Amino acid sequence: MKNWILIIGIATIAYSCGSENTDGLAELKEKKDSLKSLYDDIAEQIAVIDQQIKAADTTARLPLVTLNNVEVKPFNHFVEVQGAVETGGNALIYPETPGTVIAILVKEGSTVNKGDVIMKLDADVLQSTLTEVETQYSLAKDIYEKQERLWKDKIGSEVQYLQAKNNKEALEQKMKTIKQQVGMYVIKAPISGVVDEIMPKVGEAAMPGMPVARVINYSETYIKADVSEKYVGVLKEGTLVNVKFSTLGQEFQTKVKRVADFINPSNRSFKIYIDLANIKADLRPNLLADISVRDFTLDTAVVLPSSVIQQDRNGNDYVYIIENNANQNRVKKVVVKVGASYQNETVIIDGLKGNEQYIDKGSRSVQEGDVVEVKK
Template sequence: MKNYILIIFSLILVSCGSETLEDKVNLAIETENTEKLKRLKRELKEQRKTLDNLSTQIQEALSDKGDQLSNYTLITAKRIQKDTFNHFFTLQGNVQTNQNILIYPEFSGELQKIYVKEGDVVQKGQILAEIDHGGLSDQIQELKTRTQLTKTIFERRKSLWKDSIGSEIQYLEAKTNYESSLSALNNLYEKYKKVKIKAPFSGTIDNIITDEGQIVAPGGMAIFRLVNLDKMYIETEVPENYLDDIKIGTPVEVRLGAINKTFKAQIDQMANYINPDNRKFMVKIHVPEHIENVKPNLIANVLINDYINPETIIVSENVLQETANGSQVTFTVKMQNDSVGKAIRTPIKAGKIYNGRVEVIEGLKENDIIAKEGGRTLRDQEDVIITTLEQ
């Protein structure tokens, strides 16, 4: 390199001399000095020869430099910094709701009137439909009159009995008749309540299963499906070997592929029972209310965050190589200047691996430079030129 610089310097000196020679030539032409022009011509010939020699030397120097650079391997590299490492494992779950039921009739008769339509939002206790009571109201009115009569007889017998008038048998018979009639009336009232089908909770009429005019009966066909989507949750089973890694509050990421939605949540409930058939336990994750279009039985992929290292060295999995004895190595770069350095074969101890990222326990430190592209073919102590250094 020193010779190369000297050659350039010589060329500069010659260039400066050629400028002086040009001035001399112009002056000789102006003064018509023939002898001086001949002498200057000889000088110019000598300088041209010198320039040709210098040009040859420069070309040779550049060729030598090119041969030298051809021994360097071009790579890209990255300066590593500490970061947070998260490890997840993935399970498949289903969206559920506790408020997803079929509503069945509790009274036999013709489905006389349906007051709602599919998609309607209803409130708890709202009347959804009514079954023909088949004269039950007339029976109630008749029994109500009879009950009033038995009550009057009972109260009179009771008053007479206090005054020691009449027999005890008459008093007890009147009491029994009244209580029996009152019980029968209350039973009819309870039965009549079942004529009106009411919403057991607030929600949406998802499906009307039975049409008006059909005969319905307890234990027969359902009339409605009522769903409340305000309190949805995801249920998934976790293998027992993860029992020590997760708890209530463990972060999760939920992906609902069918509706292209992803959200972060946490484990809200863990079962205290391990299923002996599959050695798994159940966990529940509540779905935020702002997530739209979530339906019961929708498939969910649940990524459970079972390990967090808040500050550690992390490298890409593709910069690691496995040796014959199973250990792992990477190549760091010992820099000699801004872009030139030597590749150093560096053993490392890896921790957990997730999604192409490797937690490094030993072997690397912050601000080390590791080889990326071109690094897999390097040899220890090989000369390298870094074309791109990622910070």
């Protein structure tokens, strides 16, 4: 009997809980809001009590802070991207046919013109074949010329004349083909420039698909960089840019040479080309460069170090300034509206006029109302 009463009781409670589930959720939310409000009130009261304790405790050591003047000055914002040096030509040279290197006619660092011979491969077998075909062609040509004269004098048959002509032309084409093949054993510079690297040595094998030399043309040197599409309206042909080569310790100003029209759909960027024609530096292909372009400027702005701007739990940006009351340096919280930031400097749009002093060092260890000691 007791078991039945227990089962009925549990079922009744379960039904009751199910029907009141919606009302219970609303109650919980209301209770949470009430507790949060109570928590905020208690936090404020604790802060006030802390201030009173600090004011009453004459033995307490005051927090040590440093002050700086709020600056009013010009502000510039820059777009920063990274690019790499490229040249008008950077050609890897590959042999068209396999062979053994028998001669290297240039040295690394040599200046060459397009078409200059750089290297020769062993073509003795093919050269012998060419000599043999040239001899056959010489004979076939003599026979053809005789048959042609006889045919004009109506002597001999047309078949003999046509056979002689065909044999001469076939050997002529064969000789031309072999000469082209022999030419493949002579490796030439595809562009004018400087021989930057020679890979094989005399006696080593050269194979198609394996480079034997590199020639670089420095007549046209530039930087190529990828820039986010949001700066399409900022970067145009002729835009001034600052270029810094960290590895060379050099920095200078130049112009954008060309802006590509195509936007890469995979990373939403477009290419810019920066002129280096008048730059005297030890520039090399693929040398990294830091590029900065001014995209925003203010002639006069209230500017603070970004590191002193804090944010409260309500999402408000604020800074601490000092007010002198009764010969005491007291901390005051000032809510500010921030603007653009660049290199640890932030524009303050609203909240400060520029005649205040803000807490720099020590700003993270004080709160509003604290009496502090200012380090001179």
